[in-house]
Amino acid sequence: MTFTAAETGYLKTQLLGRLATIQPDGTPQVNPVGFRYNEDLGTIDIGGYHMSASQKFRNVTGNSRVAFVVDDIVSRQPWRVRCLEIRGAAEAVGGAAGAAAGTDDAIIRIYPRRIISFGIDEPDREPHLLTPSKRNVT
Numbered sequence: 468m469t470f471t472a473a474e475t476g477y478l479k480t481q482l483l484g485r486l487a488t489i490q491p492d493g494t495p496q497v498n499p500v501g502f503r504y505n506e507d508l509g510t511i512d513i514g515g516y517h518m519s520a521s522q523k524f525r526n527v528t529g530n531s532r533v534a535f536v537v538d539d540i541v542s543r544q545p546w547r548v549r550c551l552e553i554r555g556a557a558e559a560v561g562g563a564a565g566a567a568a569g570t571d572d573a574i575i576r577i578y579p580r581r582i583i584s585f586g587i588d589e590p591d592r593e594p595h596l597l598t599p600s601k602r603n604v605t
Contacts, residue, residue: 470504479504484500484511485537488557490526510576510579512574512575518573519561523575524575527559531556531557535555536551537551538550546594548585554583556580558575584600
């Protein structure tokens with residue numbers, strides 16, 4: 468299993484993440500994106516309006532290395548945040564089944580290789596005692 472049960476549950480409750488891709492000149496590009504967790508493949512699938520014409524889609528066709536972050540603030544008093552960072556390889560997929568209505572049928576599919584999570588698997592632990600969970604995915 469790629470994600471823990473708590474991480475999967477967290478991904479299912481979130482609507483927005485940030486995708487970092489590498490542009491042809493080697494500089495990073497970060498975009499807010501909608502996404503869904505693909506349980507069948509254990510991937511993150513990112514779609515959107517005119518996805519196949521987007522710079523991020525073109526970036527992935529030239530360099531598959533990406534990072535994707537989903538985070539939120541659970542409370543301000545006490546300060547508690549949750550974060551899931553997924554580093555991996557992505558592919559630009561045209562004609563993807565299950566694309567959202569109103570979008571073109573292209574998606575960026577992320578295959579996780581490294582997962583860093585914080586505050587997700589230990590929701591009841593004191594915020595100052597939380598430590599990141601870091602692991603490679605094989």
